[in-house]
Amino acid sequence: LVKACIFDLDGVIVNTARYHYLAWKRLANELGFELLEKDNELLKGVGRMEALEIILKIGNIQIYDPKFKEQLAEKKNMYYLEYINQMTKEEILPGVLKFLQLLIDHNIKIAIGSVSKNTRTILKKVGLESYFDVVVDGYKISKAKPDPEVFLKASLELNVPPNECCVFEDAIVGVIAAKSAGMKCVGVGDPRILKDADKVIQSFENQGLELVMF
Ligand code: B16
Ligand code: MG
Numbered sequence: 001l002v003k004a005c006i007f008d009l010d011g012v013i014v015n016t017a018r019y020h021y022l023a024w025k026r027l028a029n030e031l032g033f034e035l036l037e038k039d040n041e042l043l044k045g046v047g048r049m050e051a052l053e054i055i056l057k058i059g060n061i062q063i064y065d066p067k068f069k070e071q072l073a074e075k076k077n078m079y080y081l082e083y084i085n086q087m088t089k090e091e092i093l094p095g096v097l098k099f100l101q102l103l104i105d106h107n108i109k110i111a112i113g114s115v116s117k118n119t120r121t122i123l124k125k126v127g128l129e130s131y132f133d134v135v136v137d138g139y140k141i142s143k144a145k146p147d148p149e150v151f152l153k154a155s156l157e158l159n160v161p162p163n164e165c166c167v168f169e170d171a172i173v174g175v176i177a178a179k180s181a182g183m184k185c186v187g188v189g190d191p192r193i194l195k196d197a198d199k200v201i202q203s204f205e206n207q208g209l210e211l212v213m214f
Contacts, residue, residue, distance in 0.1 A: 002184060002212045004133075004160040005103055006151055008045065009114035011170030012188050014091050014126055016116075017044055019083035024055055027076045033059035041193070045171030047115050047144030048073050077118075084118060087125040095204030099211075100131060106209060109133045111154040113167065115144045134158050146173040148181035155181070166212050169197070184214050 011017040021040040028035040039058055043051045052073045056063060063069055103110055111134035112119060119137035123129045134157040136150055143149045155162050167178035170188045175197045178185035186201060187194030194200050198214065201207060 001106075001209070002108065002166040002214065003164040004109040004111060004155070004158045004166070005212060006111045006113040006154045006158075006165055006167045006178075006183070007132075008167070008169045008171065008174050009112055009119055009122060010116060011044060012168050013093060013096055013112070013128070014087070014122060015093060016084065016087075016122060017170070019080055020044075020051075022083060023076050023079035024051065026079050027072060028055060028059055031059055031061060031072075033061075041172075045115065045145045045169070045174040045177075047138065048077065048117065050144055052076070080118070081121075084122060084125060087122065089127045092126050092128070093203065095207060099204045099207055102209060103212075108212065109158050109160060111158055112136065113150045113154045114138070115141060115150055144173075145171065146176035146180070148177045151178055151181040151183060155183070166214070169194070172196075184212075186211060 007013055010020065017040065020043060024043060025035040035058065042054050052069060100110060110132050112132050113136050115138045117138035119135060134154055136154045136157065140153055141149045151167055152162065155165050162182040166184040166186060168186050168188055169175050169178055172193060175185050175187055175194055179196055185197045186199045187197030188201055191200040
């Protein structure tokens, strides 16, 4: 059994991946190109500015002015916040609450490891702000996934060594980050995409403690 579980936020606890996509798509459309649902896979888990670079590459747009780039990223975030502000606890993904409670009941610590700067807002919106022992978000780190910084920081704050932590991730870069942090990793989503995870689940529904037995 592991001693702590670290959860990615977007796409694992709540389905905000969809809102990130809609917000980037709006920005892309304004810049004159289309953003496809399949392009969204590349955006999962990467930081805001890194995501913007990917978007601009897809649209074949070159921008050299860093200020203008900041403005575009901020615009996207405004669109994103419009969606986020409508969120309720109904949007916590199926089985998540039950699984978190199971871990708490068995004295397994729980943390959030997200590069999102909107982590606190989202947790508040869905009523999970006081659930986690530790929350590491985009304000506490300087390197986005696939860098392991976010998970190592969580392990440090939890006071649990990396090899006794298990990360839950929906993004390829997140799985890479977890593995290079020396942690166990459960992928949430498509096993063909999350090949490097130790295990992959479709959802948290009906998951028991054996999921974190390695
Ligand atoms: P923000 P995670 C990530 O969160 C998202 O997956 C990614 O799509 C987003 O670009 C990034 O947060 C930054 O988010 O713009 O809210 O700071 O998956 O690490 O929970
Ligand atoms: Mg994610």
